[in-house]
Amino acid sequence: MTVVDAAALTAWVREFARLVHEQRDTLTQLDSAIGDADHGANLDRGMTAAVAALEATPPDDPAAALKTVATTLIKTVGGASGPLYGTFFLRAAGALDVGTDPTHHGRALAAALRAGYDGVIARGKAERGDKTMLDALGPACDAFDEALAAGKALDEALGAAAEAAAQGRDATEPLIARKGRASYLGERSAGHLDPGAASAALLVEAAATALAGRG
Amino acid sequence: MKKLINDPADVVPEALRGLAAAHPELRVDHEDRVVLRADAPVQGKVGLVSGGGSGHEPMHAGFVGMGMLDAACAGEVFTSPVPDQVVAATRGVDGGAGVLHVVKNYTGDVMNFEMAAELVSAESDTEVIAVVTDDDVAVQDSLYTAGRRGVGVTVLVEKLAGAAAEEGRPLAEVADVAKRVNATGRSMGMALTSCTVPAAGRPTFDLPDDEMEIGIGIHGEPGRRRVPVAPAREIAEMLVEPILADLDMTGGDGVIAFVNGMGGTPLLELYLMYAEVVAVLEKAGVGIARNLVGSYMTSLDMAGCSVTLLRADDELLRLWDAPVRTPSLRWGA
Known part of the structure; x- marks a missing residue:
């Protein structure tokens, strides 16, 4: 069975778009507290456009699906989340090499997510602990790699990644922001979840949900 | 919320329609949400492009015209424009003397203008220099913040660098004026x-x-x-x-x-x-x-x-x- 194919990644993108739409107001509320109250609306607009683009031109291969999402987000979102999520999907698309052996699909997806994560670090000039989306994506990549190395199936490993992302998101609450608009607040940014980490946790949760039962 | 709007999602494009109707001396590219001088590109003059989230009017579109900006990109409310808009604006004002990007120091604005400048340089030999404004003393400028925000000085940069460009000075000098204004x-x-x-x-x-x-x-x-x-x-x-x-x-x-x-x-x-x-x-x-x-x-x-x-x-x-x-x-x- 093909594990990581265009259909699977399209399902991931759809599920992420659904979660973002559902939690749009929550994300915007988090952003009101320490940012500028637009994260939910912007990401919802971008992911709605990404799903429409995938429907208009169904991708032939999994990397093409990710690339479509990247270019759509860069064109439609703006703000910081457009270039950051766009770069994540663009780098992931570039690194995704599923090959012909389905037993390698888990590792291929893990390498792609890691490349996306590294891309966000480079574009945002940020690091873990700055109270950004990296605080959810980083632990997720680590947990995914570790679970696969321990011989876990792809969907189980993604479940572990989603759990790590959620923990990483929750761990942003006491942090003082060092990047983005929240950093202007200094110590007043502590005591709030980071909206970028919250949406990034949804991204990983969506992967675990959409790819459940595969591999 | 009481506002003079129709649908919150249409605020920016509908306001641009009104701007275009009120100011025939400007050219509004509704698809890319870029406002240009009607006579752009002015041959031999450095083009000035700025832009940012909407909601700060009259900045930036209200400052497009002789002696100030050649083009302004309108993002969604409080959201920086996307790279495609900045690329369209840069192409639209390139009169052969290069283009200055005036960017306010916000994470999103800086990233989107950077990506646009990369795209422009990959596709043409237009010279682009970006000047980032960061004049807000309320924000501590340190390794632990995104740096000071670009606020009021941006209006002064657009006026003063715009005047320097109108005098026909080369890109490096126009950029120096902009940097000096931001620094002081x-x-x-x-x-x-x-x-x-x-x-x-x-x-x-x-x-x-x-x-x-x-x-x-x-x-x-x-x-x-x-x-x-x-x-x-x-x-x-x-x-x-x-x-x-x-x-x-x-x-x-x-x-x-x-x-x-x-x-x-x-x-x-x-x-x-x-x-x-x-x-x-x-x-x-x-x-x-x-x-x-x-x-x-x-x-x-x-x-x-x-x-x-x-x-x-x-x-x-x-x-x-x-x-x-x-x-x-x-x-x-």
Whole structure:
């Protein structure tokens, strides 16, 4: 069975778009507290456009699906989340090499997510602990790699990644922001979840949900 | 939320339609949401492109015209424009002498303009220089923040670098003027109320009737401290003193003093504030060479104001006095 194919990644993108739409107001509320109250609306607009683009031109291969999402987000979102999520999907698309052996699909997806994560670090000039989306994506990549190395199936490993992302998101609450608009607040940014980490946790949760039962 | 809108999702394109109808001297590219001088590109002149989130009107589109910007990119409310818009604007104003990007220092704006500059250089030999404004003394500039925000000085950069470009000076010199203005200008703002983002539908933050935020940005992001509302006299001190503590404004040819309204404050109060700012500057021994009072860089319907001081010299004063003809700033032409 093909594990990581265009259909699977399209399902991931759809599920992420659904979660973002559902939690749009929550994300915007988090952003009101320490940012500028637009994260939910912007990401919802971008992911709605990404799903429409995938429907208009169904991708032939999994990397093409990710690339479509990247270019759509860069064109439609703006703000910081457009270039950051766009770069994540663009780098992931570039690194995704599923090959012909389905037993390698888990590792291929893990390498792609890691490349996306590294891309966000480079574009945002940020690091873990700055109270950004990296605080959810980083632990997720680590947990995914570790679970696969321990011989876990792809969907189980993604479940572990989603759990790590959620923990990483929750761990942003006491942090003082060092990047983005929240950093202007200094110590007043502590005591709030980071909206970028919250949406990034949804991204990983969506992967675990959409790819459940595969591999 | 009570606003003069139809659908919150259509606020920016519908406002651009009105801008185009009101100002036939501008050309509005509705698809890319770019506002250009009708005569762009001006051959042999450096093109000036700025842009940012909408909600700060008249900045930036209100400053497109002779002597100021060649194009402005309108993002969604409080959201930077996307790279495609900046690329379209840059191509549209390239008259063969290069293009200056005037970018306010916000994470999103800087990233989107950077990506646009990369795309332009990959596809053409247009020379692009970006100048990032970061004049807000309310934000500590350190490794631990995104750096100071670009606020009021941006309007002054657009006027002064725009005048330098209009004189036919080369890109490097126009960029130097912009950098010098940013290096010698400082701002500090405050809010009496929050603003309400149309898509959010309610005030971005709660501010009790008897409190105000000092050190506010222009996106409804809370300030650095919240204090009881004070008389204008004391507010003027709270805004001017941190600026003077950050940069010596004495000596030289005096300052350009800019009192800016945040969108929900009447001009009556802005003039009252300007009188208080003049008094604080007199006491500090800072001369005023020129001034600008009005709502030029707003934060939707936020009530409040900011003060920007720019240490001027002969050249900057000459560029300030040079003719300008835009929807929101015009003199001498």
